[in-house]
Amino acid sequence: xxxxxxxxxxxxxxxxxxxxxxxxxxxxxxxxxxxxxxxxxxxxxxxxxxxxxxxxxxxxxxxxxxxxxxxxxxxxxxxxxxxxxxxxxxxxxxxxxxxxxxxxxxxxxxxxxxxxxxxxxxxxxxxxxxxxxxxxxxxxxxxxxxxxxxxxxxxxxxxxxxxxxxxxxx
Amino acid sequence: xxxxxxxxxxxxxxxxxxxxxxxxxxxxxxxxxxxxxxxxxxxxxxxxxxxxxxxxxxxxxxxxxxxxxxxxxxxxxxxxxxxxxxxxxxxxxxxxxxxxxxxxxxxxxxxxxxxxxxxxxxxxx
Numbered sequence: 001x002x003x004x005x006x007x008x009x010x011x012x013x014x015x016x017x018x019x020x021x022x023x024x025x026x027x028x029x030x031x032x033x034x035x036x037x038x039x040x041x042x043x044x045x046x047x048x049x050x051x052x053x054x055x056x057x058x059x060x061x062x063x064x065x066x067x068x069x070x071x072x073x074x075x076x077x078x079x080x081x082x083x084x085x086x087x088x089x090x091x092x093x094x095x096x097x098x099x100x101x102x103x104x105x106x107x108x109x110x111x112x113x114x115x116x117x118x119x120x121x122x123x124x125x126x127x128x129x130x131x132x133x134x135x136x137x138x139x140x141x142x143x144x145x146x147x148x149x150x151x152x153x154x155x156x157x158x159x160x161x162x163x164x165x166x167x168x169x170x
Numbered sequence: 171x172x173x174x175x176x177x178x179x180x181x182x183x184x185x186x187x188x189x190x191x192x193x194x195x196x197x198x199x200x201x202x203x204x205x206x207x208x209x210x211x212x213x214x215x216x217x218x219x220x221x222x223x224x225x226x227x228x229x230x231x232x233x234x235x236x237x238x239x240x241x242x243x244x245x246x247x248x249x250x251x252x253x254x255x256x257x258x259x260x261x262x263x264x265x266x267x268x269x270x271x272x273x274x275x276x277x278x279x280x281x282x283x284x285x286x287x288x289x290x291x292x293x294x295x
Contacts, residue, residue, distance in 0.1 A: 026217075
């Protein structure tokens with residue numbers, strides 16, 4: 001039995017908590033709090049402030065999913081949660097161009113402190129205005145060989161594919 | 171980790187639990203949130219305690235560092251019907267005691283620190 005620590009990160013409102021909830025076989029531990037900033041509160045009511053925690057069993061392996069908060073002022077939790085992780089998943093909202101800059105910053109931040117493999121989950125692909133994988137690669141300045149998969153975080157099969165790709169590359 | 175060491179760690183965690191009235195469980199874990207030994211049966215409860223408490227202690231430790239208050243020793247969490255005491259073990263591991271609200275906090279702190287010294291010697295490097 002191997003225990004693997006995987007971090008799920010990405011910008012505000014990209015679907016990280018949903019992704020972990022879809023995959024986890026235990027009730028996900030969330031730390032959601034009411035949003036007070038008016039501009040963000042119009043998007044959703046609650047946001048993760050410390051962490052999400054979920055667990056997936058895959059054959060003999062136990063995979064622990066640690067979700068980060070999306071907002072940059074919680075950067076300290078990114079550092080805390082990445083301790084000894086074996087890889088990370090970046091969830092990006094494929095329909096929200098305004099947060100691609102945040103996504104790029106997050107990827108940059110993570111790669112500066114770690115050299116672990118990562119997979120980008122291009123979320124909300126079920127929405128009509130979602131960008132394609134090729135378009136996203138360009139928008140996020142990802143290299144040609146970057147690991148990126150289309151994702152609908154609510155869909156279990158779909159969510160599993162993204163995790164599988166990461167595990168294969170660890 | 172060798173069987174001997176794992177047993178020794180489990181034993182010290184269990185002893186700690188049974189020696190203080192009102193203590194419900196004890197979990198020994200790494201700072202990245204994985205269980206090393208615990209008084210609980212293997213399962214989600216010990217894993218959740220380990221994940222959340224290690225992140226809590228690490229976050230609090232960042233505040234301690236920012237304030238230049240030296241090294242973190244323990245974090246005490248008091249709630250309406252319980253308490254948790256997180257004790258640092260040489261920056262390498264973390265001991266978590268989960269107790270009822272009426273358990274003796276002073277005793278938990280003293281015995282946790284004593285156990286921490288013992289665990290330090292047994293902990294695999």
